[in-house]
Amino acid sequence: MIWLENVYKSYGKRVILQDLHLHLEAGEFAFLQGRSGSGKSTLLKLLYREQTDFAGRIEIDAVPIGQIPKFELRRKMGVIFQSFELLPRKTVMENVALAGEVVGKPWAEIEPEANRLLERVGLSDVKDCFPDQLSGGEQQRVAIVRALLNRPRLLLADEPTGNLDNETAFEVLQLLKELHVEENMAMLIVTHSERLIEQFPAKTWIMEQGRVRVV
Numbered sequence: 001m002i003w004l005e006n007v008y009k010s011y012g013k014r015v016i017l018q019d020l021h022l023h024l025e026a027g028e029f030a031f032l033q034g035r036s037g038s039g040k041s042t043l044l045k046l047l048y049r050e051q052t053d054f055a056g057r058i059e060i061d062a063v064p065i066g067q068i069p070k071f072e073l074r075r076k077m078g079v080i081f082q083s084f085e086l087l088p089r090k091t092v093m094e095n096v097a098l099a100g101e102v103v104g105k106p107w108a109e110i111e112p113e114a115n116r117l118l119e120r121v122g123l124s125d126v127k128d129c130f131p132d133q134l135s136g137g138e139q140q141r142v143a144i145v146r147a148l149l150n151r152p153r154l155l156l157a158d159e160p161t162g163n164l165d166n167e168t169a170f171e172v173l174q175l176l177k178e179l180h181v182e183e184n185m186a187m188l189i190v191t192h193s194e195r196l197i198e199q200f201p202a203k204t205w206i207m208e209q210g211r212v213r214v215v
């Protein structure tokens, strides 16, 4: 699914990733852990193509990432962030629907899938609310639904529980793990949290000095 070989990335003269190798199979679940500044977000940004300047090989489903049109990448992968990144003036349903609209899906396709996923994560009752009317855990569940709307085969999560208390972080991770199985989706989850990694044992990559090692 994701294949990185000999990847180098620098910002100016600062080398962030060097000779990095990482393979994530279809349907696999893995954590990416590492100290602040070790390059975890940079790695995700290369995968969802917010950063396009790198050396080495990055392939998604055996296609070099630079050859995959952006809209196709959006269908292939969902992304969630620590800060949820919901649009404050749009309702829950409108926030979720946006993911379908940007890839040109008709409302008739968007609506049933949005309703199915909102129901699945227990948010049907708040679909007409605005993000600031929801708790942090609920906002992150909206972001998860938005990321899953196009049925991607891969979910990238950058510190998805970083703004949540321990109990809510546990619930969000539990939900992600369940969706990973139910939707048969690969997930790469960046986290600082030793606690979560202990609570949800899974393949874990540690990022150090620009490289990753598996533990």
Ligand SMILES: Nc1ncnc2c1ncn2[C@@H]1O[C@H](COP(=O)(O)OP(=O)(O)OP(=O)(O)O)[C@@H](O)[C@H]1O
Residues within 6 Å of the ligand: 011, 016, 034, 035, 036, 037, 038, 039, 040, 041, 042, 043
């Ligand atoms: N656009 C940029 N331009 C220049 N330097 C950058 C840029 N983005 C990140 N960096 C630097 O690259 C290094 C790695 O940043 P990155 O955000 O990937 O680390 P991280 O492991 O995700 O950190 P954290 O856990 O604190 O989020 C940091 O030293 C950061 O200052």
